[in-house]
Amino acid sequence: MTHMSPVERRSNLTGNSYNKEDAYDLMVVGLRNAHGLEQQAIEMLERNVERLEHYSELRNRLAKHLEESRSQQERIAAALEGLDESTSTLKDTVLGMVQNMQAMMHSMSGDEVLKNSFAGYAFEHFEIASYTALGVMARAAGEEGIAQLADEICAEEQEMADWLEEHLPDVVEEHILLMATGD
Numbered sequence: 001m002t003h004m005s006p007v008e009r010r011s012n013l014t015g016n017s018y019n020k021e022d023a024y025d026l027m028v029v030g031l032r033n034a035h036g037l038e039q040q041a042i043e044m045l046e047r048n049v050e051r052l053e054h055y056s057e058l059r060n061r062l063a064k065h066l067e068e069s070r071s072q073q074e075r076i077a078a079a080l081e082g083l084d085e086s087t088s089t090l091k092d093t094v095l096g097m098v099q100n101m102q103a104m105m106h107s108m109s110g111d112e113v114l115k116n117s118f119a120g121y122a123f124e125h126f127e128i129a130s131y132t133a134l135g136v137m138a139r140a141a142g143e144e145g146i147a148q149l150a151d152e153i154c155a156e157e158q159e160m161a162d163w164l165e166e167h168l169p170d171v172v173e174e175h176i177l178l179m180a181t182g183d
Helices: 007-011 020-050 056-082 089-107 110-139 144-181
Strands: none
Touching: 020 056, 020 110, 020 144, 056 089, 056 144, 110 144
16 A cells, blocks of 8 residues: 555545535534634643743743644634634633643643643644644535645644654753752
């Protein structure tokens, strides 16, 4: 079996028989979920950035990604508006509450920065999966503009995930050094 890139796999629906309306409805749900997901990301990043006084490189990169996440959420809201659809306030609220609870639990531990780093790395991959799926949904619905938006955001999330993966050993080492000094 030959390996296909995500873009190549996304075109496999071409020529197959499927219901475009179902794909469209699924895409709208996917957009609403993505909007809620970005709300969760924004809340997670805000909390992390404000608590990383000893990890300046991590704090600066997370602050940059916070701005990217805000932009992503705005672009998703605009895409929904362009389809005469709305965001889901309930999903945004629930996902935000879940993130707040997780942050509260992590803040009670001595290794908060590590747990948040692990959670952030996993969350970026969840977003990558979500935007990959949204691209497939949009292409199946015949919405190439939304598919391109999903691809753009997916690339931004992949860039963040790659940065976190590359810098995780540094964060762990910095944490061990700070523990030794009592910070």
